[in-house]
Amino acid sequence: MRIILDAMSGDFPAEAVKGALKASKDLTGREDITLVLVGDEAKIREEMKNEGKECPKNIEILHTEDVLTMEDDPMTIMKEKRNSSMGLALTLLKEGADAMISAGNTGALHAGSSLIVRKLKGVRRSALATILPLAKPMLLMDCGANPVVTADVLCQWAILGSIYMESVMGVTEPRVGLLNNGAEEHKGTPVAVEAHHALKGMPVNFVGNVEGKEVPTGVCDVLVTDGFTGNILLKYTEGFGKFFLKKLKTLFSANFRSKLAYLLTKKSLMGIKEQFNASKYGGALFLGLAKPVIKSHGSSDAEAIRASVHQAVAFVEQNTIEKMADQIRRAVSSESKPAEA
């Protein structure tokens, strides 16, 4: 198994190298797994030296000096930035590697993975899926790659998301919810109404519409929606969490009594903060592609990169892509059959 890591496109390339070293150590003894770091070889080796390490046996380095930045137009990945660390990493994936991880420009990763790696046969649109760490880990898809969707697309995502949660996260019969502005099936946009009806006929454990107030309560394992609403929900979660923690900080620094209270609860408070750290489950995913592409957060630290490597290994070991291909093939073929009498 070959896992490709774009080591240069995130905000902190040094953390990518550190994370790779940690993952390499975790994978000692797994001689079937090689980690390929794509990026500036001198810089990568220097960072390894800073960590007091030589390049481990299970890490290979593919040299390129070119980097696609956060400011680059996404489509440059197909042209002048084709030999950037991200472009080369996607090419390696296309040409035989098993999974790819990048903390770089999301738009470029979406464009590059769609055009270089390509979608699974029959998949209408690949989705950007993210784990929201609320009452239970919940896969939210789409998170911004597809602002406008059709009911058919949402139905396919329900299948892909269910397979991911079962295969990689170990959830039995994952419950699929449809994000909506009401519980009743006639509620929502025309797309949401059509999707509600269609999801009832899909081979997934559909639990119906999920309203905003239910999102944090763990009522479903996969939450499907358009990328416009999903992106706003995801980013609002981040913003609202920060806002709330800031309020708490103000509360605890108000006076002597509150400062004492802070000391008494510091450890538990850190626990709350850790609960909202989604990166322990790895990165976001482009689901519906022919190969696993993982998007780590731009500001990923070594632990986040390490978690993404483990996520990639689980993804591959569980034959997740094969399961997805199989289910999508069945769904597409049942669509083209005439309805039974």
Added chain:
Amino acid sequence: MRIILDAMSGDFPAEAVKGALKASKDLTGREDITLVLVGDEAKIREEMKNEGKECPKNIEILHTEDVLTMEDDPMTIMKEKRNSSMGLALTLLKEGADAMISAGNTGALHAGSSLIVRKLKGVRRSALATILPLAKPMLLMDCGANPVVTADVLCQWAILGSIYMESVMGVTEPRVGLLNNGAEEHKGTPVAVEAHHALKGMPVNFVGNVEGKEVPTGVCDVLVTDGFTGNILLKYTEGFGKFFLKKLKTLFSANFRSKLAYLLTKKSLMGIKEQFNASKYGGALFLGLAKPVIKSHGSSDAEAIRASVHQAVAFVEQNTIEKMADQIRRAVSSESKPAEA
């Protein structure tokens, strides 16, 4: 000035009566203002007696035994429930009163106010607008009455929302944001892209796209979006707030140290809870109607009803409807003019 209160349709009619008594006391000396309670006269008088009060001089009661329930089909307000407390209250408003408040069925209030009270001339769609109490009070519109909108509708709401925030909430040059899945003007659904462009030409203080993570930070005073996304954002705020407070409760009840910490910060914690209490600003509003219609939360207590009465008085005293009518007339007439050379 006559303010009509549907006293029966909320979850707690007794609280509506109590709230009306509180507001009546606040308005002592304002002989120009009468509060009209619509509902079962015997029950209303009994509740007043429970509070040790006779019916005050500035309260009138219009008797009806019929109530429209939360489970009723919204359209019954035009037919078999026309003489319910909500139906009669809207009729009084139509026939000369100045503002109306109800804590009842939102769908019925939307249908009834659109069909009985009617929209302001030139307004395409009335919006359900709610104050989100985050870093600053922010008017979110729409909150669920219109799941699908056009750019033109969003532009009109920007005008209506700005006038409300300036006129009733005293915000100078309210900043209007467009909820979107990215900061750049090409981001979002086709409607969002068109709305971004059109809002630049409107007579409002448009500050551009607002991403989910910015929503809690106070970057705008009016946030316009479709009712699908707005409803999800509003209800998620409620759900996420509850989730977070529950986490805190678990934290504080964990052990002796944390229980002590709770005692030390109890007062400030209550302050955080109070910050998230939107009802201090009154109820939600249907904006774009010919008269003010205020939707108090179904579970409103006396304080929430009292705040809604004050909100109604400010709405009327500031000539808010006249300002809205005037701005909409100008906007519509500038649309129909040919573009200047």
